[in-house]
Amino acid sequence: MKRPTIDDIARRAGVSKGAVSFALNGRPGVSSQTRRRIQAIAAELGWQPNSLARALSDGRPDVLGLVVDRPARTLGLEPFFMQLISGIEATLSAASVGLLLQMTEDPDHEIAIYRKWWAQQRVAGVFVVDLRAEDTRIAVLEELKLPAVVIGGPEGTGRLPAVWSDDAGAIDVVMEHLAGLGHRRIARVAGQVELRHTRVRTEAMREAAARLGVAAVTVYADYSGESAERITLDLLRGPGRPTAIVYDNDVMAVAGAAAARELGISVPAELSVVAWDDSALCLLARPHLTAVSRDIAAFGAQAGRSLLDLVQGREVTDSRQAEPRLVDRGSTAPVAESVQ
Numbered sequence: 001m002k003r004p005t006i007d008d009i010a011r012r013a014g015v016s017k018g019a020v021s022f023a024l025n026g027r028p029g030v031s032s033q034t035r036r037r038i039q040a041i042a043a044e045l046g047w048q049p050n051s052l053a054r055a056l057s058d059g060r061p062d063v064l065g066l067v068v069d070r071p072a073r074t075l076g077l078e079p080f081f082m083q084l085i086s087g088i089e090a091t092l093s094a095a096s097v098g099l100l101l102q103m104t105e106d107p108d109h110e111i112a113i114y115r116k117w118w119a120q121q122r123v124a125g126v127f128v129v130d131l132r133a134e135d136t137r138i139a140v141l142e143e144l145k146l147p148a149v150v151i152g153g154p155e156g157t158g159r160l161p162a163v164w165s166d167d168a169g170a171i172d173v174v175m176e177h178l179a180g181l182g183h184r185r186i187a188r189v190a191g192q193v194e195l196r197h198t199r200v201r202t203e204a205m206r207e208a209a210a211r212l213g214v215a216a217v218t219v220y221a222d223y224s225g226e227s228a229e230r231i232t233l234d235l236l237r238g239p240g241r242p243t244a245i246v247y248d249n250d251v252m253a254v255a256g257a258a259a260a261r262e263l264g265i266s267v268p269a270e271l272s273v274v275a276w277d278d279s280a281l282c283l284l285a286r287p288h289l290t291a292v293s294r295d296i297a298a299f300g301a302q303a304g305r306s307l308l309d310l311v312q313g314r315e316v317t318d319s320r321q322a323e324p325r326l327v328d329r330g331s332t333a334p335v336a337e338s339v340q
């Protein structure tokens with residue numbers, strides 16, 4: 001069924017679109033008799049105002065969009081996205097703006113969603129997450145001129161403003177901490193290889209290992225506990241097993257520590273474990289996990305403020321968030337002589 005438009009009302013009433021707009025928006029320019037006739041026709045046709053168009057004409061966004069291209073099973077378990085969305089929502093709800101969230105597991109489908117939202121005027125702007133090394137979304141959003149803020153970067157964002165934190169600097173801190181404890185064989189269970197922040201961390205780890213004189217290896221996973229468990233078992237059963245493992249999220253770190261216990265390897269006496277993105281999961285593990293910590297809710301809140309400003313025509317530049325810090329807990333310790 002076709003949604004009735006102002007054109008339909010104008011044709012039925014025998015007046016111009018301008019007259020219909022005046023009548024339906026309570027503006028002067030039409031007689032009271034014509035106004036009542038137009039309103040009656042609109043009611044008969046079931047016409048409803050385009051809330052987004054009205055909001056944009058007022059210089060105020062009504063709905064912003066977020067597409068997450070991750071498997072639903074991993075997203076539901078990962079505290080990062082829940083904290084990020086809570087920060088975004090805190091900013092948007094204070095401005096009476098809604099968030100339209102959609103999930104997909106196909107990058108091409110994600111782009112199709114942006115094109116659909118733009119064509120239907122479903123959202124006034126979008127948040128872009130999980131920036132990829134070769135990210136076709138950036139050029140598409142620039143082509144559509146759909147306001148967008150990238151959560152990630154700062155490289156590879158084109159002309160789109162970004163909200164980002166220093167992944168390379170955080171890796172340096174982690175590597176210096178582990179090397180200072182005497183670890184010389186350090187592994188990292190990373191996220192997807194195509195993600196830009198994954199590659200930034202990998203390169204930073206390679207450079208830090210060379211500078212510190214330690215051996216480092218990176219193995220790629222999908223952020224799920226299952227993949228981390230499998231990879232951890234392979235690392236610990238193989239030759240020259242690592243004495244420390246860094247995980248790219250907290251879910252994988254918890255699973256990795258559990259996998260070590262299955263093999264009878266004690267954390268931290270025989271294996272040090274570091275999680276990325278501190279959360280309640282790190283405190284539920286035994287021992288509590290040493291973790292890279294950053295205020296993810298504040299990260300989301302800043303992204304929300306940036307996109308609201310962008311949609312309302314204000315100038316928006318990149319925003320670098322507070323530096324991640326390492327919270328030293330019970331899962332890291334000096335390397336034992338027996339495993340050196």
